Amino acid sequence: MVPSKVVLITGASSGIGEATARLLAAAGHRVVLGARREERIEAVAKEIRAAGGMAEHHALDVTSLSAMRSFAAGAQERHGQIDVLVNNAGVMPLSPLDALAVEDWNRMIDVNIxxxxxxxxxxxxxxxxxxxxxxxxxxxxxGHRVDPTAAVYSATKFAVRAISEGLRQESRDIRVTVISPGFTSTELSDGIRDNDIRAAVREGMRSAIPATAVGAAIEYAITQPSEVDVNEIVVRPTMQA
Known part of the structure; x- marks a missing residue:
């Protein structure tokens, strides 16, 4: 039986973060939910506890280093340790580069990197x-390929893979895992301003896998024996090209 872990999850108010929190709590882990939408994560944490799981929530803006440090320090103080951090928070306001959506570019850099x-x-x-x-x-x-309208988003996700690989190579006692989902049922497309691009993404999402599939990949990685480091998992719909 896998020992209960203290798991911090960012962007836990919906999508992959929420699904992962529910899945891990159901498996007996203690989950600490962080997101900007405090009312939403409060509701999720309450539902997890009602189902018999262990969950707490805290408002969190990952673009603030002080807020992130406070989030982690609070969990450390309450539980005595942090076993896992799931860096899940992300945004995806796609647009062609010539749209010059600089504010959206900066937002992706701030949140995703x-x-x-x-x-x-x-x-x-x-x-x-x-x-x-x-x-x-x-x-x-x-983070493995670049498509039109996704240049900046892809750049941020390539960066996540590079940062993760650097951390892995520098670590002998910390495990590092990158999860690369394909089309997944989340709210990411809601942030796309261009109606045509948003419609095209949502059309592709018709074959999307549920967020629980990505949560299951995360659960697999973190429940391996301590000497096993699952470095990267790609999970996508069977139908996705």
Whole structure:
């Protein structure tokens, strides 16, 4: 039987983060939910507890290093350790480069790259001091390929893979996993401003896998024996090209 772990999850108010929280709590792990939508994560945590799981929630903006450090420090103080961080928070406002959607570019850089780095900065010293820990970073199929309208988004997800590989090579006591989902049922497409692009993405999402499929991949990675480091998992619909 896998021992109960303390798992911090960013972007846990919906999609992959929420599904992962529910799945891990049902398996007996203690989940700490972080997201900007505090009312939503409060509701999710309450539902998890009502179902017999262990969950707590805290408002979190991953673009703030101080907020991320406070999130991690609070969990460390309450539970005495942090076993896993799931760096899940992400945004995907796709657009062609000539649309010059600079604010959207910066938002993706802030959330998808800086957010991941802030998570690492918050938990790595605690894990190093303990001599154990596991950091799971969410990339994407877009971190393996580039499609029109996704140049900046893909760049951020390529960066997540590069950061993760660097951390893995620098670590002997911290496990590092990259999860790269394909089309998954989430709210990511809601942030696309261009109606035609949003419609095209949603058309592709008709074959999407449920967020629980990605949560199951995360659960698999974190429940392996301590000497086994699952470095990368790609999970996508069978029908996706």
């Amino acid at each position: 800086r957010g991941v780095l802030h998570g690492i900065a918050a938990v790595l010293p605690l894990m190093r001091a303990r001599g154990a820990g596991h950091i799971v970073n969410l990339s994407s199929i877009s």
